Amino acid sequence: MKVGILTGGGDCPGLNAVIRAVAKSLMLQCGATVIGIEDGFLGLIERRTRELSYKDVSGILSRGGTILGTHNKANPFAYFGRDGEDVSAEVKGYCDELGLDCVVALGGDGTMSICHRLQQMGLNIVGVPKTIDNDLMQTDRTFGFDTAVTIATDALDRLQTTGQSHSRVMILETMGRYAGWIALHAGIAGGADVILLPEIPFTVEEVARVCQAREDRQRFTIICVAEGATAEDGKMVVRERIDNSPDPLRLGGVANWLKAELSEHISSEIRTVVLGHVQRGGPPTAYDRVLATSFGTMAASLVARKEFGRMVALQEQRMTSVALEEVANLTRTVPPDAMGVLAAAAVGTSFGAPKMHLDPAQLPEGKRLS
Ligand SMILES: Nc1ncnc2c1ncn2[C@@H]1O[C@H](COP(=O)(O)OP(=O)(O)O)[C@@H](O)[C@H]1O
Numbered sequence: 001m002k003v004g005i006l007t008g009g010g011d012c013p014g015l016n017a018v019i020r021a022v023a024k025s026l027m028l029q030c031g032a033t034v035i036g037i038e039d040g041f042l043g044l045i046e047r048r049t050r051e052l053s054y055k056d057v058s059g060i061l062s063r064g065g066t067i068l069g070t071h072n073k074a075n076p077f078a079y080f081g082r083d084g085e086d087v088s089a090e091v092k093g094y095c096d097e098l099g100l101d102c103v104v105a106l107g108g109d110g111t112m113s114i115c116h117r118l119q120q121m122g123l124n125i126v127g128v129p130k131t132i133d134n135d136l137m138q139t140d141r142t143f144g145f146d147t148a149v150t151i152a153t154d155a156l157d158r159l160q161t162t163g164q165s166h167s168r169v170m171i172l173e174t175m176g177r178y179a180g181w182i183a184l185h186a187g188i189a190g191g192a193d194v195i196l197l198p199e200i201p202f203t204v205e206e207v208a209r210v211c212q213a214r215e216d217r218q219r220f221t222i223i224c225v226a227e228g229a230t231a232e233d234g235k236m237v238v239r240e241r242i243d244n245s246p247d248p249l250r251l252g253g254v255a256n257w258l259k260a261e262l263s264e265h266i267s268s269e270i271r272t273v274v275l276g277h278v279q280r281g282g283p284p285t286a287y288d289r290v291l292a293t294s295f296g297t298m299a300a301s302l303v304a305r306k307e308f309g310r311m312v313a314l315q316e317q318r319m320t321s322v323a324l325e326e327v328a329n330l331t332r333t334v335p336p337d338a339m340g341v342l343a344a345a346a347v348g349t350s351f352g353a354p355k356m357h358l359d360p361a362q363l364p365e366g367k368r369l370s
């Protein structure tokens with residue numbers, strides 16, 4: 001058996017742990033040959049692959065990034081290198097030439113959308129859900145999320161002591177694209193006074209009101225804002241536009257926008273931190289290593305059983321798999337009545353939404369944590 005493996009989209013902690021788990025279990029259980037595909041789908045387009053030995057995938061469990069390299073613009077259905085040409089037939093032809101029985105693709109919503117289309121063309125694919133954003137459908141968790149939340153929480157802890165010392169408003173901007181999972185979980189874990197999410201439109205006036213109230217009492221305020229958070233009457237703040245991409249926007253900058261708006265309403269000094277790629281680098285947490293190893297071995301089992309066209313998933317703490325079509329072209333955002341939102345609101349955290357009222361009779365029982 002010959003199996004290709006690639007990592008697509010933005011990198012995240014745990015990619016190497018999955019590569020190790022997929023490759024080792026396929027080699028040990030099935031005697032498979034494992035082919036590493038370089039730089040995501042770009043490696044299939046540009047014909048850059050190499051055989052991985054057992055030694056290649058040893059000692060990488062705790063290493064951040066990906067030994068294979070990744071790419072978040074390479075799309076076989078709209079190849080940027082040839083004016084957006086569809087080169088998917090060439091990609092399929094190259095996989096056939098290599099004699100691959102299956103490609104295991106580690107990626108997020110974008111990668112799974114590509115995988116679904118390649119599967120429909122007859123290429124056997126097994127997907128593994130990666131992303132710090134935790135925004136993939138049909139899985140309670142993606143690996144990388146726990147590490148990003150841990151890093152953002154540590155940042156909030158540090159901002160709190162310096163913010164408190166200077167009586168300042170400290171704003172931390174997290175990643176997450178159109179989903180607020182990182183900001184929500186880090187905000188809860190770091191005890192933020194205000195959490196701003198793309199899913200709950202805020203008003204500057206309400207955020208200012210919270211800061212003012214705290215100026216008179218605690219004298220400092222910690223705000224955790226997701227990069228996709230939007231004011232009720234505003235637009236998302238875009239950092240960069242990447243042409244030839246189905247998702248051409250790179251978000252970023254909302255913290256500085258909010259600082260400028262807030263400074264008109266409050267007298268405290270305001271400082272901002274855009275955490276950026278720090279939350280995507282470095283070693284995975286123990287949780288992400290366990291999740292990545294479980295996902296990787298589950299993916300290898302699907303390959304061995306020839307159950308293609310599926311993505312491994314965690315549902316209700318159990319390992320399972322779902323059809324790629326249930327994941328492709330979808331984004332899992334934070335439901336406004338998510339457990340985290342209820343819990344944060346119940347302990348007095350503001351979401352910057354003036355009309356948001358918590359019904360004390362609403363039972364959190366049965367709500368999903370993420
Ligand atoms: N809905 C989509 N359909 C097809 N390709 C997509 C879609 N969304 C994103 N892509 C492409 O998938 C690739 C990876 O997407 P990206 O969002 O960067 O990473 P991830 O796989 O982590 O979500 C990029 O080439 C992007 O252009």
Ligand SMILES: O=P(O)(O)OC[C@H]1O[C@](O)(COP(=O)(O)O)[C@@H](O)[C@@H]1O
Pocket residue numbers: 009010011072108109110130131132133175176177227250251280
């Ligand atoms: O590395 P880039 O191109 O600046 O992209 C930043 C984006 O990638 C992420 O870090 C991860 O997203 P993906 O998992 O979809 O690649 C987002 O949170 C962020 O908006």
Ligand SMILES: [Mg+2]
Pocket residue numbers: 009108109110131133
């Ligand atoms: Mg994505």
